[in-house]
Amino acid sequence: MTYNNGQTMTLRAPNGQHVRVRFEVNAKARRLILRLDERRREAVAVAPSRRQIKDAAAFAAERADWISMRLQHLPEPVRFEEGAMIQYRGAPLQLTSEGEGRVAKIWAEDENSPRLLSVPGDPETMDLRVTRYLKKQARADLTRSVKRHCATLGVAHKSISVKDTRSRWGSCTHDGQLSFSWRLVMAPPEVLDYVAAHECAHILEMNHSAKFWAQVAKCCPDWKRHRAWLRTHGAGLQAAGE
Template structure:
């Protein structure tokens, strides 16, 4: 059967579970890539060209047991609903639509309370909007600090809901980040900001690049390890 970009196929794992695989074409990919979409609970097979989607399908089929095992061990989905406990800057925070006024506000406590007054039906959207705003502010401060340390300039900063990477740097100096970093401990966000600032000097991952990162965040290895171990949890929160 022929598949196209954006289409899915369903595979049966040895344990009897069914695994959904979605196909994506990315001209920047240098090889076939298989990754997980934590929020959709499916695998993504990435091919460099449309002609290689057939190869991507075979690649996924060969690894269906691995996909099934990884999906079964994903963290539970966390919704931004009333009374839900989410993570904010690495600390637990309870969501509520109750509160005075119209603006979202963070209240101290154990856990902290994120009050987002308004229609309960749109609560998840408004929580996401608040988190994106805080992420943009924290990342902007971090980028300004690290770019000053490295003596580089950036052309702009944006926050997105990326699924395959936490940050990126374009050749013209524009930096993009996942807004979900606001849910991680601040040092982790600092590491990702430093990582992308270092790319303004080195568009690679050479020893020189990591030396630049270390100038900004000396314990970057620890922060990278945290993100690798807990990144799926960040991706499993919200929509």
């Protein structure tokens, strides 16, 4: 069988579960890579070149049981809809379309009630409006962190963008353009701050060497704990808003 970039195939794991695998070609990859796309709930087999996609398919087939096990342990999706509970800056927040006006805002009925994110309007478009609000807050939080960390490191960034990335929480180009996942605003603030520090450090060191981590530590001494939190709970952030 011939496989192409972007194509998917379905495997049957030893436990009987069917799992989907998508193929990607990445010239920067030095070897065959198998990772999970938590948002799509499928595996991604990455090949360094088009001619190695067949090898990537075999690589994934040999690990169908691992893929199945990992997919089964993914958290259930949380849709941005009426009454849903989400995380916001590390704390629970309930969504509601009730409220006055057209501006989204956070409030609480009393100190014993959960905080509410009120997004007045058509319930059918609540997911779009909630996402828009979270992106705006994520940009504000990340901008503050980036400015502080750049000052600490004595560097300058060119721009900040907030996207819905699947495979990484942040990135940095050689000319200082920083990009982040808006989903970081759902994590505890110190975790978002760590990712900002991580990308600012890349302005000095475009690698993950000891020198790089030393720069991260200048901005975020407890970075190992925050990185561990993201590795443990990151899938939950990706499951929200599907």
